[in-house]
Amino acid sequence: MNIGTASEKSGLPAKTIRYYEDIGLLRPDRADNGYRDYSMSDVHRLRFLQRSRSLGFSVEECRQLLSLYGDNARESADVKSIAETKLVEIDRKLAELTELRNTLRHLVHNCHGDSRPDCPIIDGLSGRTQTQ
Amino acid sequence: MNIGTASEKSGLPAKTIRYYEDIGLLRPDRADNGYRDYSMSDVHRLRFLQRSRSLGFSVEECRQLLSLYGDNARESADVKSIAETKLVEIDRKLAELTELRNTLRHLVHNCHGDSRPDCPIIDGLSGRTQTQ
DNA sequence: TATAAAGCTTCCAGTAACTGGAAGTTCAAG
DNA sequence: CTTGAACTTCCAGTTACTGGAAGCTTTATA
Missing domain, CATH: 1.10.1660.10 (Multidrug-efflux Transporter Regulator; Chain: A; Domain 2)
Incomplete structure (x- = not known):
């Protein structure tokens, strides 16, 4: 084609x-x-x-x-090790994406959709998962 | 700081x-x-x-x-619409990442890790979810 | 069959999002 | 008080495309 x-x-x-x-x-x-x-x-x-x-x-x-x-x-040992390395990274990305989605969902469901400018949950966007 | x-x-x-x-x-x-x-x-x-x-x-x-x-x-109507648009995209990314992870996992678990070079499940990497 | 439009080719230049390095200033340790 | 790490600006280079010119091929229409 x-x-x-x-x-x-x-x-x-x-x-x-x-x-x-x-x-x-x-x-x-x-x-x-x-x-x-x-x-x-x-x-x-x-x-x-x-x-x-x-x-x-x-x-x-x-x-x-x-x-x-x-x-x-x-060689499949090589394949396996590359795949395993990437798996760790993918799992991290999945966790971060999930968190981002939850935050945005929260945002969509809790904000009024009118013109009131108070959406305090937005803090979650920065991902305060670990201690700071 | x-x-x-x-x-x-x-x-x-x-x-x-x-x-x-x-x-x-x-x-x-x-x-x-x-x-x-x-x-x-x-x-x-x-x-x-x-x-x-x-x-x-x-x-x-x-x-x-x-x-x-x-x-x-x-305005929060604006916020809401941006967030909703991004949510669709995030859900798509999540689905794709999940699929990629499953494929790699399958790979890691089903390949021998020795030097046998046959790993037929690798086809999954292209993501044949939809009909082609 | 002519011809125009659409789709393909290569090549070169421009953009997005960094990244490295030079040259100089400021700070913290010995 | 000096040495080195961390900071500053500026400019050049890299990665991963992206747009456009100039030209060839295919396809659709008159």
């Missing part, structure tokens, strides 16, 4: 998809006319990149995670 | 803290010696920035979210 279709399916702009190719994150086929030709597997990689980037992982972290995906030459 | 302390407490490098001041995300006091002087409330803002940036929100989104925090002049 052409880059436009891959863009639609992955949620990434065509520009970004070409950039990811430049920096070696994927290597699509080329058709006879010179157009890039994306496989379903390329689209999977792209979707994965879209997701993990939007969740705050750097491109280099995504590259690591992608190396888990479909790289049969890699 | 000085920028070094604020950096420790917020988890942000001093460089980044100065940069956030440059782009108007906070406005700490200045001591007589010219040093920046951070209040606890500044640190809250910084911690919030650290978190939400690492969760994939852009600086401009953070600015919006920060406008919820401690801005008494803002």
Whole structure:
């Protein structure tokens, strides 16, 4: 499929998809006319990149995670250790996102929605979980 | 407190803290010696920035979210609508993070950790939740 | 079949969000 | 009183895109 279709399916702009190719994150086929030709597997990689980037992982972290995906030459002990490291980080992100969501929910439910400017729960946004 | 302390407490490098001041995300006091002087409330803002940036929100989104925090002049209808918009996004991020975590967990538990290179569950990384 | 529009190509320049380093000032310890 | 760490500003470099020009290919319409 052409880059436009891959863009639609992955949620990434065509520009970004070409950039990811430049920096070696994927290597699509080329058709006879010179157009890039994306496989379903390329689209999977792209979707994965879209997701993990939007969740705050750097491109280099995504590259690591992608190396888990479909790289049969890699040793599974290595795979396991990378995955375990990322799991810790993901759990932290999950906790923080959950806290942020709860705060905003509280905000939405407890604020009046009219023009009264007192929303004292907003303090929670800074996440006073640990002692300060 | 000085920028070094604020950096420790917020988890942000001093460089980044100065940069956030440059782009108007906070406005700490200045001591007589010219040093920046951070209040606890500044640190809250910084911690919030650290978190939400690492969760994939852009600086401009953070600015919006920060406008919820401690801005008494803002109308609460406005606050509510911003918060509601962000809630949808946060829920999506939560779902994606959860899925990513499940995939990696599966990976960690099902791969042998030795040198056998077959980890077929890795496909899950692309998140085939919706039909393709 | 002509031709215009849409989609693709490369390349180069610009932006967002930092990040590193130089050069100088101030503070805290010995 | 001096040495080193921490602070200041400023400017240049990096990462991860993003926009636009100039040109080729495909597709839709007259």
